[in-house]
Amino acid sequence: MIATIFSPLSETFIQKALLGGSLVAIVCGVVGCLVVVRRMAFLGDALSHAMIAGVGAGYLFMKLVFGKEAHAPAMLLGSLIAAGITVGMIAFVSRVSRLKEDTVIGIMYCGVFAAGVVLVSVFRDHIHIDIVHFIMGDVLGVTDTDLWVAGIVGAAVLTVLTLFFRAFQFSSFDPVAARAAGIPVALVDITLTLCVSLVVVSAVSMVGVILVVGLLITPAATAYLLCDRLDRMMGLAALFGVTSVAGGLALAMALDSAGGGAIMCFCTAQFLAVLALAPRYGLLAGWRRRRNMIPQQLFEDILGSVLRGKPPVAAAVVASHVHLHRGRLARAIATMKSDGLLLESQEGLSLTDEGLLHARRLQRAHRLWETYLARVGVPEKELHEKAHVLEHVHEEEAVDYIDDLLGHPERDPHGADIPEDFVHVEGGAPVPASFLREGRRATVVSAPAATGLAVGQRIAMAPRRNEGRTWVAKREDGSEALLDHAAADAVMVQPDSESGLRPAVRPAK
Amino acid sequence: MITDARVPAIQVDNLTVSYGPRPALLDVSVAIEAGTLVGVIGPNGSGKSTLIKAILGFVKRDFGTVKIFGEPVEEARGRLAYVPQRGAVDWDYPVTVEEVAMMGRYGRIPWWSSPSAEDRRIVGESLDIVRMGDFRKRQIGQLSGGQQQRVFMARALAQGADILLLDEPFAGVDAATERALLEVLRQARSAGRTLVVVHHDLATAAETFDRLILLKQRMYGYGPPEAVMHEDLLTAVYEGRLRIFGKLAQPEAKR
Numbered sequence: 108m109i110a111t112i113f114s115p116l117s118e119t120f121i122q123k124a125l126l127g128g129s130l131v132a133i134v135c136g137v138v139g140c141l142v143v144v145r146r147m148a149f150l151g152d153a154l155s156h157a158m159i160a161g162v163g164a165g166y167l168f169m170k171l172v173f174g175k176e177a178h179a180p181a182m183l184l185g186s187l188i189a190a191g192i193t194v195g196m197i198a199f200v201s202r203v204s205r206l207k208e209d210t211v212i213g214i215m216y217c218g219v220f221a222a223g224v225v226l227v228s229v230f231r232d233h234i235h236i237d238i239v240h241f242i243m244g245d246v247l248g249v250t251d252t253d254l255w256v257a258g259i260v261g262a263a264v265l266t267v268l269t270l271f272f273r274a275f276q277f278s279s280f281d282p283v284a285a286r287a288a289g290i291p292v293a294l295v296d297i298t299l300t301l302c303v304s305l306v307v308v309s310a311v312s313m314v315g316v317i318l319v320v321g322l323l324i325t326p327a328a329t330a331y332l333l334c335d336r337l338d339r340m341m342g343l344a345a346l347f348g349v350t351s352v353a354g355g356l357a358l359a360m361a362l363d364s365a366g367g368g369a370i371m372c373f374c375t376a377q378f379l380a381v382l383a384l385a386p387r388y389g390l391l392a393g394w395r396r397r398r399n400m401i402p403q404q405l406f407e408d409i410l411g412s413v414l415r416g417k418p419p420v421a422a423a424v425v426a427s428h429v430h431l432h433r434g435r436l437a438r439a440i441a442t443m444k445s446d447g448l449l450l451e452s453q454e455g456l457s458l459t460d461e462g463l464l465h466a467r468r469l470q471r472a473h474r475l476w477e478t479y480l481a482r483v484g485v486p487e488k489e490l491h492e493k494a495h496v497l498e499h500v501h502e503e504e505a506v507d508y509i510d511d512l513l514g515h516p517e518r519d520p521h522g523a524d525i526p527e528d529f530v531h532v533e534g535g536a537p538v539p540a541s542f543l544r545e546g547r548r549a550t551v552v553s554a555p556a557a558t559g560l561a562v563g564q565r566i567a568m569a570p571r572r573n574e575g576r577t578w579v580a581k582r583e584d585g586s587e588a589l590l591d592h593a594a595a596d597a598v599m600v601q602p603d604s605e606s607g608l609r610p611a612v613r614p615a616k
Numbered sequence: 617m618i619t620d621a622r623v624p625a626i627q628v629d630n631l632t633v634s635y636g637p638r639p640a641l642l643d644v645s646v647a648i649e650a651g652t653l654v655g656v657i658g659p660n661g662s663g664k665s666t667l668i669k670a671i672l673g674f675v676k677r678d679f680g681t682v683k684i685f686g687e688p689v690e691e692a693r694g695r696l697a698y699v700p701q702r703g704a705v706d707w708d709y710p711v712t713v714e715e716v717a718m719m720g721r722y723g724r725i726p727w728w729s730s731p732s733a734e735d736r737r738i739v740g741e742s743l744d745i746v747r748m749g750d751f752r753k754r755q756i757g758q759l760s761g762g763q764q765q766r767v768f769m770a771r772a773l774a775q776g777a778d779i780l781l782l783d784e785p786f787a788g789v790d791a792a793t794e795r796a797l798l799e800v801l802r803q804a805r806s807a808g809r810t811l812v813v814v815h816h817d818l819a820t821a822a823e824t825f826d827r828l829i830l831l832k833q834r835m836y837g838y839g840p841p842e843a844v845m846h847e848d849l850l851t852a853v854y855e856g857r858l859r860i861f862g863k864l865a866q867p868e869a870k871r
């Protein structure tokens with residue numbers, strides 16, 4: 108049984124196909140990663156299409172001048188020259204004409220390819236090149252020469268990429284900084300182009316002109332969906348290349364199809380499967396994330412109702428605040444528990460430190476929005492409802508802006524305390540003195556002379572005066588510095604950290 | 617390398633750079649002393665990024681010279697570190713926070729060896745200075761705007777370069793991070809480094825920098841903020857957009 112499955116493996120042409128295909132696929136995968144992150148897939152296309160002209164010209168030259176048949180090094184060199192000319196023409200035409208680069212690429216590589224086809228067919232008496240072989244490749248007819256070429260090219264390219272990995276990574280990621288750091292970016296680019304050319308040339312004889320680009324970029328793109336590091340992406344791309352070749356050959360055997368086509372079909376199917384299933388960047392993962400996502404709003408309402416209800420709060424109480432289907436509420440609470448926001452005991456739900464932090468941020472946003480709405484003239488009975496919608500706009504920057512605009516108010520229109528800006532005050536960095544609430548202690552970091560505060564001075568905030576418009580900073584000797592809003596904004600202080608968050612002092616009416 | 621205190625860290629003479637018929641920089645000359653924190657201000661498209669890239673030797677000069685500590689810029693490899701503009705970075709690039717910071721060391725690691733313990737220590741320290749030590753293994757796309765800027769700052773610090781060039785490091789960054797980054801810049805200056813920072817916020821420019829470069833294709837001013845933030849100069853450069861700094865007349869600069 109097993110013997111019948113593996114019997115094709117004993118055939119020499121299959122062994123060679125597997126070996127040669129894997130060699131090519133590994134190098135293609137690794138180089139392809141740089142092609143993908145550099146967004147230069149077109150280069151592979153241009154190169155492979157230019158090849159037939161190059162091979163034809165190389166063949167003809169050696170035949171006519173030296174009388175040698177199918178001289179491999181000359182054909183290789185010819186391909187590289189043809190590729191160089193194609194790439195150069197693309198760059199030149201897109202610079203001097205108003206055509207965009209993608210159009211120019213299409214024109215050039217079709218043109219060069221066509222010229223190659225004409226060349227080979229006109230000189231068909233001298234050149235014995237099978238155009239069909241070129242287009243379709245012939246992985247099942249791999250010769251020993253092909254194997255040697257693939258092996259040598261592969262070893263050379265992999266050695267260069269491994270030794271200079273850091274240079275390739277840095278210059279493809281941030282060429283300006285790489286150059287500043289002393290990496291010869293232009294040389295690295297030329298080397299990369301040369302590596303891509305070599306790899307493409309060695310792969311064409313196996314999978315053909317049309318499919319070589321696929322072998323270059325598909326395994327790399329598959330790996331890209333799974334990796335956050337270039338080195339791992341390269342390893343995985345090599346692996347995907349090999350599985351494509353093995354799977355593709357098996358497919359070709361089973362269906363009795365062309366080898367190159369089967370390899371690319373398998374490779375593409377593999378990509379689609381990973382695209383669907385990849386744990387982080389896959390479609391299914393994205394879809395599940397969206398489905399499992401409790402609407403932010405709901406989750407914030409639950410936090411708010413637990414905070415307001417003096418925890419622990421029974422789940423039934425939360426349910427009466429948050430109008431929601433029981434099952435969904437239970438799921439929301441379960442998610443929030445596993446996210447470390449809520450704790451559940453027999454008495455009911457309470458907040459973790461993290462949950463309290465979130466809840467206080469929301470409360471701060473809500474009360475600031477209420478104050479803002481009152482300031483812009485929204486009638487009192489609409490305040491809560493409108494603020495309830497707006498509190499979900501709680502991006503730090505937006506809330507800070509509102510806070511500053513309102514002169515850092517301490518109470519909302521209902522007389523409830525607006526939580527202090529603990530995100531910044533407890534953030535560890537200096538803050539403007541205007542952020543400080545009564546009782547906070549701090550050290551002055553910088554202050555305009557006119558404020559009467561000096562760098563290094565210790566201060567404690569006393570209650571504000573003048574309806575909250577004058578800040579009072581008490582120095583250690585008991586004297587006071589009075590600051591208006593602008594001055595309090597201009598004085599930077601390093602607040603003493605008060606462990607944890609301060610509980611709400613005064614609940615809303 | 618001996619650095620004479622009187623040789624400017626960066627000396628640009630009669631620099632002209634163009635991307636076509638219209639020059640992006642026209643006859644720009646400036647000498648920046650070592651150990652200063654310099655802000656580059658000017659409206660969009662005024663050539664700020666181009667000036668930075670010219671100092672890095674990355675754009676072709678039509679005319680003019682750039683000298684780094686008296687030497688032609690081509691010979692100053694590794695003495696300059698660069699923090700790119702946010703929009704110029706591929707945030708999907710498969711690279712982690714730690715690797716980006718390590719790139720700062722790449723210029724010093726010989727190609728045949730891997731990063732040494734010393735390199736790793738320096739990278740760790742640099743990440744700690746910008747408070748990104750907890751995010752080492754994160755892919756850079758999965759950070760907030762402020763965190764992303766801090767990673768690139770860490771890379772520049774890890775490089776240990778004498779001169780740091782930063783292109784709009786405060787764009788898309790919250791106020792707290794801006795203050796933290798600024799603190800890091802000031803520390804670097806105290807350590808004798810020279811910093812050139814493209815800055816978009818006129819309102820905070822004066823209080824942030826020792827010297828300002830006011831640029832719009834040409835050099836409109838270089839000097840202490842009080843000399844450069846001059847109403848006539850700003851009017852000339854910002855034309856109709858005077859409203860932006862109408863506030864500056866009063867000294868109650870925000871934040």
Ligand SMILES: Nc1ncnc2c1ncn2[C@@H]1O[C@H](COP(=O)(O)OP(=O)(O)O)[C@@H](O)[C@H]1O
Pocket residue numbers: 635640658659660661662663664665666667
């Ligand atoms: N690669 C480029 N090709 C063509 N024009 C460019 C290029 N880079 C910048 N420019 C042009 O040069 C001018 C200066 O650009 P830049 O230095 O980016 O300005 P800034 O950074 O002050 O916004 C602009 O008019 C811009 O359109």
Ligand SMILES: [Mg+2]
Pocket residue numbers: 664665701783
């Ligand atoms: Mg710019």
